[in-house]
Amino acid sequence: MQRDSSTEDRILASARKIFLDRGLEGARMQDIADDAGINKALLHYYFRNKEKLFDTIFVQVVDEFLPRIFAILNGDQPLFEKIKLFCSEYIGQIIQTPYVPMFIIQEVNRDPQRFIKKVMHGKHPPFQKIIAQINQEIKQGIIKPTNPVQLLLNIISLCIFPFLARPMIQTVTGMSNKDFFHLMEQRSEEVCSMIIYSIKA
Amino acid sequence: MQRDSSTEDRILASARKIFLDRGLEGARMQDIADDAGINKALLHYYFRNKEKLFDTIFVQVVDEFLPRIFAILNGDQPLFEKIKLFCSEYIGQIIQTPYVPMFIIQEVNRDPQRFIKKVMHGKHPPFQKIIAQINQEIKQGIIKPTNPVQLLLNIISLCIFPFLARPMIQTVTGMSNKDFFHLMEQRSEEVCSMIIYSIKA
DNA sequence: GTCTATAACTCGATAGAC
DNA sequence: GTCTATCGAGTTATAGAC
Structure with a gap:
């Protein structure tokens, strides 16, 4: 709780904390009020x-998370550089805010319509460019023939999953x-070199 | 609803359906009762x-899901065969019950203690054997030097993540x-060959 | 075992004073 | 803008008849 900032800002900060921790259904307005030092x-x-x-x-969190993915994937670098950038930037970012991926996944699962209405509405499919680039680098002989969608799924899966399963991983492994x-932190480099190794011609 | 089976079985079947769909907090006892054709x-x-x-x-679902992972990983086959088995068996299994991974991940996140108390309690760490095997095959020169934990994370991430993010994936890609x-279905083969390619010496 | 009725409680939301 | 007090809907849980 930050007593010096404006009431609205404190509400937003507290709401973000509580919602990220417990989701829409788990969060209590009372808890948000308490955390912000006000009443319901x-x-x-x-x-x-x-x-x-x-x-x-929700919109705030998603809008500062997803665009980072798309910005890197839709940049102008060669594919290998993009992948390197993506892994380091992305895992680094998630380490700072480890609850964000689970929050987004959980809430999109619970109510996909909210995601469509509040976030995706009016945006064009953001994977066109990177898919075209993958196909082009295949044609140029830089990378092996690869299903672009599977490749993208691979990169994202390897970066995000451990944070989703973190409580289970820590429980099972101690x-x-x-x-x-x-x-x-090691993983960033690990994932990057594995992906590149698996596709380079 | 199956009118012919016993009341208790019908309750369990309905509860499973509703809890898998909405989680502990989202599920309503009324809905379970309705689905089972009885009252609260x-x-x-x-x-x-x-x-x-x-x-x-929860125990029922976790206990028919996790042991499949561990059974394959702790079998006696060479590593490459295990990986192949794991990918095909596992993705095939998840396709049959696509809500299970999200259910487990979500509920373990919400209350890790339940998982520890009701599922893990008294079981020994299930990754010892496969980790030893990985280290041994490295020493034998069958696979490249690799961090065993990262390797296991890779396999599991690649198989499970797409099912967790399914609503988002379908929304974004259409x-x-x-x-x-x-x-x-394609992915099983895809993941398998990628993993093996990335580690074989 | 199964039902109806209702108690007990939680929680989001509102009224109204300051 | 901020508070106290309270309402009312929705939910789990129980009492008690059959």
């Missing part, structure tokens, strides 16, 4: 209801938080 | 409360259910 009534004064408050946070994040 | 009071007669009913389903499952 004031939450409704600023954001008319729970849904609207959640929407604000890793501490420190162990886990250390493993993830 | 009878749910409490058979399973004292929602938690206990959920625990039963794939139909049929398209998606077709892609996943």
